Structures are given as C-alpha cells and as structure tokens.
Amino acid sequence: MWRSRPWFDCCDLIIQEGRIWRIVQHPDAEGPAPGDRVVDASGWVLLPGFINLHAHTPMTVLRDVTEDKPLARWLREEVWPRELRMRSWELLEGSKAALDEMLRSGFTTVLDMYRSMDVVGRLAEGRGMRAYLACGLVGWWPLSELGLRGALRLRRKFEGSRRVQVALGPHSPRYCPPAYLRRVLNLAGRAGMIVHMHCGEDPQEAGLWRKRHGYTPAEFLCNQLRGRSAPRVILAHAVHLGDPEIGRLAELPVGVAHCPTANVRLLGRTAVVRRLLEAGVPVGLGTDGAPSVGRLDAFSTIRDCALLAASGGDDAQLSPMQVLWMATRGGALALGRKELGQLSPGSAADLVALDMELMGTRRPGIKAACRALVWSARPDQVRMVMVDGIAVWTGRTEGPS
Numbered sequence: 497m498w499r500s501r502p503w504f505d506c507c508d509l510i511i512q513e514g515r516i517w518r519i520v521q522h523p524d525a526e527g528p529a530p531g532d533r534v535v536d537a538s539g540w541v542l543l544p545g546f547i548n549l550h551a552h553t554p555m556t557v558l559r560d561v562t563e564d565k566p567l568a569r570w571l572r573e574e575v576w577p578r579e580l581r582m583r584s585w586e587l588l589e590g591s592k593a594a595l596d597e598m599l600r601s602g603f604t605t606v607l608d609m610y611r612s613m614d615v616v617g618r619l620a621e622g623r624g625m626r627a628y629l630a631c632g633l634v635g636w637w638p639l640s641e642l643g644l645r646g647a648l649r650l651r652r653k654f655e656g657s658r659r660v661q662v663a664l665g666p667h668s669p670r671y672c673p674p675a676y677l678r679r680v681l682n683l684a685g686r687a688g689m690i691v692h693m694h695c696g697e698d699p700q701e702a703g704l705w706r707k708r709h710g711y712t713p714a715e716f717l718c719n720q721l722r723g724r725s726a727p728r729v730i731l732a733h734a735v736h737l738g739d740p741e742i743g744r745l746a747e748l749p750v751g752v753a754h755c756p757t758a759n760v761r762l763l764g765r766t767a768v769v770r771r772l773l774e775a776g777v778p779v780g781l782g783t784d785g786a787p788s789v790g791r792l793d794a795f796s797t798i799r800d801c802a803l804l805a806a807s808g809g810d811d812a813q814l815s816p817m818q819v820l821w822m823a824t825r826g827g828a829l830a831l832g833r834k835e836l837g838q839l840s841p842g843s844a845a846d847l848v849a850l851d852m853e854l855m856g857t858r859r860p861g862i863k864a865a866c867r868a869l870v871w872s873a874r875p876d877q878v879r880m881v882m883v884d885g886i887a888v889w890t891g892r893t894e895g896p897s
C-alpha cells in the first residue's frame with residue numbers, strides 16, 4: 497500500500513495490488529496497517545502517468561544530426577541514408593537514452609514505432625514502463641512480407657508480458673498501398689492488435705491517394721474500420737484531415753496522436769486539435785522521434801502543445817486542463833485502456849509526482865496548478881514515477897526505498 501498527500505487538496509491515495517484502492521479526503525483514523533509502505537508526498541502534486549502516444553525510440557541516435565527539410569525530402573535525404581548505416585549498438589544506446597528521458601519526466605506508457613522493437617521491449621520491461629511496440633512496416637515486397645512475419649514473431653516473444661504489447665506499424669499511406677493496409681488491418685483485427693501509423697502528416701498524401709485510388713487514406717480507413725472485428729488504430733499527426741473525415745473517424749475505434757513539436761518543425765503547421773476533441777476523437781500527445789523534436793520529455797511536449805494552441809487564434813485555444821487531459825486520459829482512451837490515465841478508485845496506479853514548491857507557487861488552487869504544470873514544470877521537478885503501484889523512478893531526492 498502506498499499513501500501520499502497531494503498538496504492542493506490534501507487527500508490520501510491508498511494503493512493496493514497495483515491499483516488505486518481508495519482516495520480519502522481526510523487522514524484515515526486507523527492509519528496505515530503494519531507492513532504498509534507510506535510515502536509522505538507533502539508539497540507534491542500527483543498526476544496520472546503521462547502517455548507518449550507516438551515515438552520512434554531508437555532514433556535518438558539521430559538527434560540534432562539531420563538538417564530540417566520538408567517531410568518527404570527530410571526522410572529521403574536526411575533520415576533513410578543514415579538509418580541504413582545504423583549499427584545495433586547505436587539502436588540499443590539510442591533506445592536506452594530515449595526511454596530514460598521519457599520515464600524520468602513522467603511518461604509511464606509509450607507507443608513506439610521503428611525497428612529493433614525487441615530491444616525496446618526488453619529495455620521497457622527492465623525499467624518497469626508500459627510499451628506498445630509497433631514494428632515499422634512498408635508495403636514493398638519483399639519487405640512487406642518480412643515485416644509482417646517479424647511482427648508476429650515479436651508478438652510471440654512478448655506473449656504473457658505484463659506491460660509490453662506488440663502492435664502493427666504500417667509506416668504511412670504513402671509507403672503502404674491500400675491492399676497492404678487492408679491486410680494489416682485484417683490481421684490486427686483478428687489478432688487483437690493495435691495499428692499505429694502516420695496519417696495526415698504528408699501534405700501530398702491525400703491528393704496522391706485520391707488520384708491513384710479514388711479516395712483519401714482517411715476515407716479508406718472509414719470504410720475499413722466498420723464492424724466488430726475492426727482493430728483500434730492510432731493515427732500519428734493527423735494534420736491534413738477535413739471536417740467530414742474527422743466526423744466519420746469519431747465514430748470508429750480511432751485515436752489521434754498529436755505531435756505538436758514535430759508538426760511545426762517539419763510541416764510548418766499543427767493539427768486541428770480542438771475540432772478533433774469536439775468531434776469526440778480521443779486525442780493524446782506524442783513526442784515523435786528525437787531527430788524531429790529534440791527533447792523527448794513530457795513537459796516540453798505539453799508546453800509546445802499549449803503554446804501552439806495559443807498561437808492558433810480563438811478556434812484553436814486549449815485550456816491547461818485540456819492539455820493535461822490529452823497527455824494522460826486522452827492517450828489512455830485512444831489506446832482503449834480505460835484503467836489508465838486517471839486517478840480514481842480501480843484505476844492502475846500509474847503516477848507521476850512533482851515537487852510543486854520548487855515551482856514557486858503555493859496553494860494556488862487546481863486551475864493555477866494546471867497552469868503551473870503546463871507552463872512551468874520541468875523534468876527535474878519529478879520526484880517519483882510509479883507504474884502498477886511500483887516506484888520505477890524516484891528522482892534525485894529521497895524517495896521510497
């Protein structure tokens with residue numbers, strides 16, 4: 497059992513067997529039972545663990561190496577040639593660095609997409625993080641077949657893992673034609689796997705598909721994802737989506753990973769987050785890969801999200817509470833994990849605790865606390881990160897033993 501005390505409403509959070517068991521407003525008259533572990537969280541604020549809904553973990557080795565260019569040229573000229581030369585030890589070191597940076601800023605779950613996903617899975621398990629591993633797939637034979645076989649092998653490898661799940665990661669509509677995407681979706685639906693893909697990132701993607709196939713990728717997904725056996729699909733970026741498509745996607749098992757920093761840096765624009773949320777699409781936050789964003793900590797992504805919304809005019813404004821919701825509950829709902837992303841009895845005890853006194857704000861109330869978390873919080877204020885009730889990071893100061 498864990499017992500802690502968020503300062504803004506002074507309650508005790510009681511955790512048992514990895515779940516939040518009770519939240520009590522006043523100290524329990526009985527106090528902790530013998531053997532209970534008690535954490536004094538005075539001056540801390542507790543939040544649900546953050547969910548990183550779109551990452552390319554091993555790419556950290558390319559951080560600050562590539563030159564900024566429009567997306568298609570950036571991939572072709574800067575990323576792919578370097579990826580061909582990547583060695584396995586670089587992928588390992590890059591993955592370690594990325595997961596540590598994420599976890600220490602409060603990310604407790606990551607939805608990844610790349611190669612070497614077995615390495616990322618083992619590292620995430622070792623750190624106690626939750627991870628969805630989407631093997632990056634492209635629709636060119638023979639890579640198309642090899643990729644699918646590799647994903648199924650990976651799935652067998654992590655069968656029975658408590659925190660690691662395997663997903664399918666068709667890279668994007670540009671590199672996965674309709675017939676291949678249909679196969680991926682059918683396979684994922686039968687196997688109960690999540691599909692994680694870029695969509696609406698490439699500005700030419702929808703036009704190319706309409707010309708070649710007579711419909712856009714979003715229209716294709718709307719037709720494919722009807723029915724009970726449809727898999728859950730997470731669309732990364734979703735910048736270039738029209739209103740009718742957004743309305744239809746809201747009725748399907750589709751979530752969006754909003755990647756604010758990468759959207760602006762490589763695309764020069766941002767997603768219509770407010771419209772997606774108002775339509776009822778669950779939207780979470782994603783860092784994307786280190787080469788397109790630099791920092792992978794939760795707070796820079798949260799701040800960038802709020803900053804870009806503030807620059808987009810009245811129609812784009814997001815409140816600090818909405819931004820924090822996206823970083824936690826929005827991501828959980830996008831993944832179909834109702835037990836994640838909130839602090840309530842019965843939810844998984846995935847938490848991040850921050851020392852608010854270091855922020856220079858004292859008892860400002862919940863709205864001001866949300867503002868402080870969005871605009872001022874930094875990773876070095878994280879005092880504890882917990883997954884399933886187990887402290888997986890305890891910051892620099894003393895924490896639970």
Ligand SMILES: [Zn+2]
Pocket residue numbers: 550551552694732784785
């Ligand atoms: Zn990406």
